[in-house]
Amino acid sequence: MTNTNPARGMRDFLPIDVRKREFVIGVIKEVYEKYGYEPLETPSIENLDTLTNKYGEEGNQLMFKILKRGEKLQQELAEGTIRDEDQLSDLALRYDLTVPLARVIANHRNDLPKFFKRYQIQPVWRADRPAKGRFREFCQCDVDSIGSTSPVIEAEQIAAVSEILNRLGFGDFEVRLNHRKVLSGILEIAGVHEDSHSDALVVIDKLDKIGRGGVEKELKERGIGPEGLARVLALAESGTAATMNDLEDLVSASMVGAEGAKDLEQILGFSSEDTKIVLDPTLARGLSYYTGAIFEIRVPDLAGSLGGGGRYDGLIGMFGKEEIPACGFSLGLERILVVMEERGMFPDDLPSAPADVMVTVWSEETLGESLKLAGELRDAGIRTLVYPQTDKLGKQFKYADQIDVPKVCILGESEIEKSEVSVKDMKTGEQKTVGRSSLVETVKVD
RNA sequence: GCGGCUAUAGUUCAGUGGUUAGAGCGCUUGAUUGUGGUUCAAGAUGUCGAGGGUUCGAAUCCCUCUAGCCGCCCCA
Numbered sequence: 001m002t003n004t005n006p007a008r009g010m011r012d013f014l015p016i017d018v019r020k021r022e023f024v025i026g027v028i029k030e031v032y033e034k035y036g037y038e039p040l041e042t043p044s045i046e047n048l049d050t051l052t053n054k055y056g057e058e059g060n061q062l063m064f065k066i067l068k069r070g071e072k073l074q075q076e077l078a079e080g081t082i083r084d085e086d087q088l089s090d091l092a093l094r095y096d097l098t099v100p101l102a103r104v105i106a107n108h109r110n111d112l113p114k115f116f117k118r119y120q121i122q123p124v125w126r127a128d129r130p131a132k133g134r135f136r137e138f139c140q141c142d143v144d145s146i147g148s149t150s151p152v153i154e155a156e157q158i159a160a161v162s163e164i165l166n167r168l169g170f171g172d173f174e175v176r177l178n179h180r181k182v183l184s185g186i187l188e189i190a191g192v193h194e195d196s197h198s199d200a201l202v203v204i205d206k207l208d209k210i211g212r213g214g215v216e217k218e219l220k221e222r223g224i225g226p227e228g229l230a231r232v233l234a235l236a237e238s239g240t241a242a243t244m245n246d247l248e249d250l251v252s253a254s255m256v257g258a259e260g261a262k263d264l265e266q267i268l269g270f271s272s273e274d275t276k277i278v279l280d281p282t283l284a285r286g287l288s289y290y291t292g293a294i295f296e297i298r299v300p301d302l303a304g305s306l307g308g309g310g311r312y313d314g315l316i317g318m319f320g321k322e323e324i325p326a327c328g329f330s331l332g333l334e335r336i337l338v339v340m341e342e343r344g345m346f347p348d349d350l351p352s353a354p355a356d357v358m359v360t361v362w363s364e365e366t367l368g369e370s371l372k373l374a375g376e377l378r379d380a381g382i383r384t385l386v387y388p389q390t391d392k393l394g395k396q397f398k399y400a401d402q403i404d405v406p407k408v409c410i411l412g413e414s415e416i417e418k419s420e421v422s423v424k425d426m427k428t429g430e431q432k433t434v435g436r437s438s439l440v441e442t443v444k445v446d
Numbered sequence: 447g448c449g450g451c452u453a454u455a456g457u458u459c460a461g462u463g464g465u466u467a468g469a470g471c472g473c474u475u476g477a478u479u480g481u482g483g484u485u486c487a488a489g490a491u492g493u494c495g496a497g498g499g500u501u502c503g504a505a506u507c508c509c510u511c512u513a514g515c516c517g518c519c520c521c522a
Contacts, residue, residue: 005513058520096522128521129447130514140522202520286521297522304521332522362480397482412480426482 009136032119040118042100056288065089093125106319116146133338144328155270178283185257201284307331353404355385
């Protein structure tokens with residue numbers, strides 16, 4: 001027998017799972033729409049060139065690449081033009097929704113408004129090792145604003161995401177906020193050579209996890225000198241939650257650093273006091289395209305984040321046309337679902353039955369009559385299911401019970417004779433017989 | 447990429463070297479030829495994850511592989 005499990009890190013969604021996903025997606029869409037973001041969809045597959053070198057080394061490695069096909073591949077193999085692994089593929093599954101968006105913006109600049117706000121809820125793929133809340137196919141819920149460098153954008157996105165999480169019932173999330181320019185400033189002051197900045201950032205990001213000793217070791221491994229080391233470690237000492245003043249002090253000696261701090265101050269100024277925003281000078285984020293503010297959503301239950309994002313003013317320009325500023329935020333649907341599942345946060349009224357009413361079948365001869373009755377109920381907007389074959393009534397009821405249908409219409413010999421229907425409420429066990437004309441009303445009443 | 451745990455019926459799991467591998471739940475049938483949930487009776491279900499090894503004898507011990515879960519790294 002063939003293995004019936006889905007491929008590693010992929011999942012099947014049974015009806016109840018889909019209901020839960022759709023409930024969360026519904027809230028997300030509603031809020032995004034309310035803030036004036038427009039829907040966008042892009043293909044699952046992109047040209048490999050579009051995605052390569054946009055995310056940093058890690059991203060290149062975790063991309064699902066698609067083999068060249070047919071004659072093209074055969075020919076190239078025969079000719080020996082393919083020399084390494086990279087040349088075997090020309091397409092890849094998208095790794096996130098931001099880079100495809102940047103491609104769309106560069107491609108459709110003239111068809112889109114000057115300031116373009118879009119949301120996009122679609123799956124992305126990463127060849128990562130599956131873990132709690134991490135899968136190889138997962139759904140990202142992105143919002144991005146294109147065309148403006150104003151910190152209003154960041155504040156608005158933080159507000160929208162916070163509203164979503166509040167509406168879903170998360171009371172304890174916090175938005176962690178930092179700025180790539182603040183990080184650059186810190187590194188500049190620390191005397192870290194610009195070439196080592198990205199390496200150093202990766203290490204700084206780990207401060208809260210591997211501690212001072214670990215950071216010292218890793219910085220050394222990455223060839224960052226002792227004088228830089230001391231300054232970067234001072235950052236570790238400062239802890240992760242900083243005040244605006246701490247932050248300004250930290251970077252005052254650097255021009256870029258000060259710019260970043262000023263940005264953050266404005267973002268905070270534009271944000272509601274109800275939102276818990278924590279300045280975290282050690283937050284770095286792995287994706288290489290960020291240039292300005294960066295943020296992340298944390299909850300205590302998860303080692304990872306519920307979502308993250310930031311400003312990427314240079315990415316669209318990488319597609320060879322205009323430089324266009326942009327900023328975005330991504331919520332991880334499965335992260336949200338994992339926590340909601342653990343905490344039992346789903347509402348009780350998620351549909352659990354495939355229909356509101358089931359019609360029984362008495363015999364082969366009356367099957368048509370049952371179908372006709374179901375048609376009448378459906379015309380009245382009632383979700384209706386017909387037991388698909390003749391069977392003992394007991395079995396039909398047992399099935400109705402199993403699938404959790406609240407009401408059953410019994411259309412038996414005697415009912416048909418008198419042009420009546422018996423309606424049984426499965427919860428109370430109550431049953432009454434009514435004329436066909438008043439059936440819809442009877443079924444609709446709770 | 448590193449470390450740990452797990453894999454036995456549809457499912458959750460018990461079974462730590464000895465006859466024919468068990469239980470709860472679920473499933474099938476009947477009590478009940480027009481009525482589910484409760485009850486009672488009967489019944490079916492297994493390549494013990496795969497492959498190799500040790501042994502008179504392996505679900506059980508050893509090795510390899512595969513898959514899943516939990517930490518770490520990284521990420522949504």
